[in-house]
Amino acid sequence: MICEDRVCISGCPPQILKQQDNHVVLAITEDNAKKGGCTECLICEFLCWEKSQNALKIDVPPLETK
Amino acid sequence: MARLEKYFSKKLLQEKKIAVPEGGIVSDSNAAVNIFQQLNRPVRIQPLFKWQTEPVEAVIVESVSGVVDTTRQFLELVKNQERVQSVLVEEKLDSKHDLYIALTVDEIQKAPLISLSSEPFLTPSLRSLSKSEGLTHLTIDLTRGIKDFQIRNLIRNLNIDHEVRTKLGLTILRFYQLCKTWDIIQGTISPLVITTPGHLVAAHCELIVDDYAISRNPELDLEAPGKPYYMLSRPQTEYEKLYTDLCSITDEDTDYFLWENVLPIMEGDHPIILFLFGEDELLPFINDALLKENLVISKLCRVRGQISASRLFQIFNQLIKTPNLEGFLVTGSGFSQINQTWLAHGLMKSFRASNLNFPGIIRFDTLHDERALEIIRDNSWDLPATIECFNKDDSLYACIKRLRLIIKEKKIRKLTVYPLGYREKLIKPYTFETKTGATSD
Numbered sequence: 001m002i003c004e005d006r007v008c009i010s011g012c013p014p015q016i017l018k019q020q021d022n023h024v025v026l027a028i029t030e031d032n033a034k035k036g037g038c039t040e041c042l043i044c045e046f047l048c049w050e051k052s053q054n055a056l057k058i059d060v061p062p063l064e065t066k
Numbered sequence: 067m068a069r070l071e072k073y074f075s076k077k078l079l080q081e082k083k084i085a086v087p088e089g090g091i092v093s094d095s096n097a098a099v100n101i102f103q104q105l106n107r108p109v110r111i112q113p114l115f116k117w118q119t120e121p122v123e124a125v126i127v128e129s130v131s132g133v134v135d136t137t138r139q140f141l142e143l144v145k146n147q148e149r150v151q152s153v154l155v156e157e158k159l160d161s162k163h164d165l166y167i168a169l170t171v172d173e174i175q176k177a178p179l180i181s182l183s184s185e186p187f188l189t190p191s192l193r194s195l196s197k198s199e200g201l202t203h204l205t206i207d208l209t210r211g212i213k214d215f216q217i218r219n220l221i222r223n224l225n226i227d228h229e230v231r232t233k234l235g236l237t238i239l240r241f242y243q244l245c246k247t248w249d250i251i252q253g254t255i256s257p258l259v260i261t262t263p264g265h266l267v268a269a270h271c272e273l274i275v276d277d278y279a280i281s282r283n284p285e286l287d288l289e290a291p292g293k294p295y296y297m298l299s300r301p302q303t304e305y306e307k308l309y310t311d312l313c314s315i316t317d318e319d320t321d322y323f324l325w326e327n328v329l330p331i332m333e334g335d336h337p338i339i340l341f342l343f344g345e346d347e348l349l350p351f352i353n354d355a356l357l358k359e360n361l362v363i364s365k366l367c368r369v370r371g372q373i374s375a376s377r378l379f380q381i382f383n384q385l386i387k388t389p390n391l392e393g394f395l396v397t398g399s400g401f402s403q404i405n406q407t408w409l410a411h412g413l414m415k416s417f418r419a420s421n422l423n424f425p426g427i428i429r430f431d432t433l434h435d436e437r438a439l440e441i442i443r444d445n446s447w448d449l450p451a452t453i454e455c456f457n458k459d460d461s462l463y464a465c466i467k468r469l470r471l472i473i474k475e476k477k478i479r480k481l482t483v484y485p486l487g488y489r490e491k492l493i494k495p496y497t498f499e500t501k502t503g504a505t506s507d
Contacts, residue, residue: 023496024496025496026498030498030499033498033499033500034498034499034500034501035501036501038498038500038501039374040374040375040376040377040500040501040502041374041375041405041407041408041411042375042376042379042408042411042412042415043375043407043408043411045411045415045486045487046411046414046415046441046486048487049486049487050445054486054487054488054489055487055489056487057485057486057487057488057489058376058415058486058487058500060376060379060380060383060415060502060503061380061502061503062380062383062384063380063381063384
């Protein structure tokens with residue numbers, strides 16, 4: 001399954017994704033993404049589901065109580 | 067809100083010259099015996115917990131040995147993992163007739179409402195009062211106070227002696243003054259016992275103050291709540307723990323508030339969850355509008371400031387796990403700084419991840435609301451329940467009426483939808499972590 005649309009890259013508002021060797025990867029460092037570079041708008045996941053291959057999945061952990 | 071300790075409430079009644087049963091709180095059997103000997107008549111012994119909302123039934127004791135045994139037994143009592151703190155020993159009242167007095171805030175007239183009944187109230191809420199029998203009401207004009215003739219009218223139909231009638235009028239007036247002094251928003255004397263000699267004694271009293279009254283009245287010695295509607299007179303519920311957690315996360319420029327309704331849902335009411343992004347000021351109006359349509363907020367989340375789609379998904383997913391829910395309402399307060407498409411993404415992810423099976427209404431705010439409406443409208447057609455969305459041009463009242471209608475219609479289809487990005491097996495996933503602890507594959 002090859003994705004040609006790359007809607008996740010074009011749709012990402014802070015532009016943190018890029019194409020590398022036919023794969024989508026982070027355009028920023030992983031550390032930067034964890035510190036807030038990724039705004040968690042879920043646009044990439046939504047667009048991939050709505051318009052492309054439904055190949056992107058974001059696992060959000062449930063809120064934990066103490 | 068905060069509930070005053072029951073024994074402390076009785077002290078406040080005493081200060082206003084409303085009689086309460088004689089006795090005291092003890093932590094050992096010797097002190098209990100002393101009280102019994104001083105009173106020289108049968109006593110009523112009841113264990114006191116700090117957090118238990120359901121009181122343990124009191125025992126009537128008539129001998130010294132009985133007082134010792136019962137007090138010891140009660141002091142060792144453990145209920146729901148909580149140990150008894152102390153024991154209440156007070157005189158047994160010789161009741162001839164019981165009356166019930168409540169003060170609440172009339173939601174329609176926005177004024178204090180005193181209710182008098184010869185039948186017990188189920189809860190001190192306005193709704194329950196209206197279902198009680200033998201009930202009279204008095205709505206108080208705050209600018210004029212209570213007039214004598216109003217109290218006479220309130221107690222006119224009671225079958226009691228003339229002398230007791232005068233005392234009762236005075237007790238009602240004093241109770242109102244007490245509530246006014248301490249900013250009590252809900253107060254009940256249940257029951258007010260008319261004893262055989264014709265005395266009036268408040269056997270049990272419950273007083274609840276609003277949050278702002280806590281800082282205004284430091285003498286009440288109440289814990290200051292973090293947020294409005296935060297009930298303190300009981301252990302934290304899972305939701306309040308969650309609320310604490312959310313605060314400790316400290317998302318920049320975001321203020322979260324989660325609240326759970328602890329009152330029982332009345333027959334004919336429909337429990338819903340409310341997700342409000344924006345200011346608190348709108349909340350009383352939304353609540354009033356919901357109540358008019360018999361929709362009762364079961365759980366509420368208010369978000370002020372920015373919120374990411376992931377965080378919204380986390381919270382909403384937690385809220386919809388509430389049992390017996392019949393609907394949900396997500397609404398803004400008019401103008402929002404939050405990108406509405408992000409909200410739509412978070413909500414859509416949640417609807418699909420949970421296979422949502424109860425209807426709801428979403429009312430978006432201004433920022434990118436057209437795209438947000440498009441996201442929900444185009445993608446919710448295959449969900450089991452009806453999800454409808456509007457924007458700020460549609461009135462909130464119309465949205466609430468619509469919610470009531472779709473709840474009434476109960477159009478739930480037996481369908482299963484899959485979460486976004488659902489795959490039975492992941493092939494060489496590329497993963498990275500984000501701020502809320504989410505991982506993207």
